[in-house]
Amino acid sequence: MLVIACLKQVPDTTQVQIDPVTNTLVRDGIPFIVNPYDTHALEETLRLKDSHGLKSVALSMGPPNAEATLRKALALGVDRSILLSDRAFGGADTLSTSNVLAAAIRKLGESEEVGLVFCGKQTIDGDTAQVGPGIAVRLGYSQLTLVDRIEKLDLDAKTVTVRRKLEGRYEIVEARLPAMITVVRELNRPRYPTVPMRLASAKAEVESWSNEQLQLDVNSVGLKGSPTWVSRIFSPERQEGEIIGDGLNDPIAAARLLLDRLVQGDMLSV
């Protein structure tokens, strides 16, 4: 039985900055990383490989340089790493992204039964949390989002029981396999690659599938298959605040001044 992790390679958005003059994104030297949540999806995949003897696969749709992400997955111990890359896949929104990922999973399922697919809760660049549900619906899998604990996996009964982390509450949910699970950070602590595995992975092969393998209608993938499009990008407007008093030398006076301003402006009433 297969357990699959979906990994997206993303720019490290914590390092992205806006050029104050041109108002554009400064990307020079910004490293690409594995989407942080996806490292937890990968870790869970590896744990199930270790504990239940499942065969693990890492999948990523992206440009050729996303191979780096898949190589890391090999270094951590996945059995197969597959890059889904094709010019036709470029510019995808979540609907066409889930189409490609679901097609790849379906194809893997032709030779071996798929038990579980793990995705991150969301990415740090697109940040939509929509790809996981998209995969589940397309494949007719059980959909379990925001999972912070796998309570039980019963391969004979073909069920999985998880804990979902929602606003102010947890839900213990049992569902039928195959299931698509999106994971939060609390689920596990991702492992680090060992030196021998890293060395071995340098030689291991990242497979690459294009649309030749997946045979999807070109109008259903990439930009063409995307109902949404970005019409404008701009930097968030911010009006510079007003500095009140001299807080470094006279904090008490500054505090008074601030309270006066708040009360006068009807922003605070005591």
Place this chain on the structure above:
Amino acid sequence: MSEPVKVKRPRGKARVIAGKCIACGARCQSVCPINGVEMSEQGEPVIETAKCIGCVKCVKACPAGALEMFYTPEELAIIASFEKHGGEEIDEEELERRSRVAAYKGVWVFVEQNDGEAAKVSWELTGVGRELADTLGVPLSAVIIGSGVDHLADTAFSYCADQAYMINDSVFRQYRTEPFLAAMCHLIEKHKPQVVLMGATGMGRDLAGAVATRVKTGLTADCTGLGIDAKGNLMQTRPAFGGNIMATIMCDRFRPQMATVRPHVMPMPQQRQGATGITIPESCPIPESSIFTRVLEVITDKGGKDKVDVAGAEFIVSGGRGLMAKENFALLEELAEELGGVVGGSRSAVDAGWLPQDRQVGQTGKTVRPKIYIACGISGAIQHLVGMQDSDVIVAINRDREAPIFEVATFGIVGDLFEVVPALTAGVREMKQLRS
């Protein structure tokens, strides 16, 4: 240049405007019909001018405005002779698409509820939904799916809805993706709304992503702004790249246009007690035996040690790494208590174990919109700002004048929080004494 019988209007060539490409994932390359775009290592396009046929597809596809058309001097000369001609023509395919899209009418808000209690975000959405519906001149409908939820229709009417689609059936007692997905898709196919809004909550995101996939339409996540453009399409503005940029997303060729909005991003509308509307009973029979997902247990935090609702508070005093230690949060507690508010914090404070996770404000925490947000010893990382920048008033206390928090603050005090915060607390106490 040879002299063709019929001179075609030159279409120009595409070129890259330096510094504007954001490496969005090769949208330009994917649309070029003649494979005239190569991507560099940095993910930016290189256009083969000789190959370019000037179809403008890449320019239109680029979300960053990083591509433009230009004309060679020869082309410019030919254009001059074309000046009088012009006018856009609409082909048949386009006409058919327009009529298909026009069949969808109305604005819908999915009412999220738990045990018959509606999530507040639902009414924040009927508030903004009302504005959209009025601009479009269409009705605003609430979609209520659950068990024992009849009373929610009146609440929806009191929060601006004209009508309510109601599915009341025991199979919907607890939220599960499969039955809710089936019910939502059934209603959408039957009544064809043009806009569907849902809260960007755990439940809303779970459902919206599934529905959009099944009805094969676009879904824009976590919108902070919604508007209608001149053609009546929904303009959906949302932060991306961790809040570093804002993007306006369109879904003009597909219906319904779906969007999720985080709680507290839209203001809560005024409730109009006694307002009435039309309840439209619907059904979507799903036998329990056909559902393979079961909620075995729900564990609520209610009554637990920490039931402070940061997201709903009117006054928030927030602390970051500048607080230095857990004990020091007592300073913030004191000020919060005087103001009748609660204490929140940055992820650094939460990661350090100084605050429980549900007090975290920001991209991976709560979005808040209090009357006053006081940020103490918080630098103002973008991930924090996206969670609190819509607060009515933001006060920043930081000893570093260059801290980015001052860029969003209404008022800032550059100083040591260990001096400023107690002074504020004392000041509020004094004002209260004067009053009484």
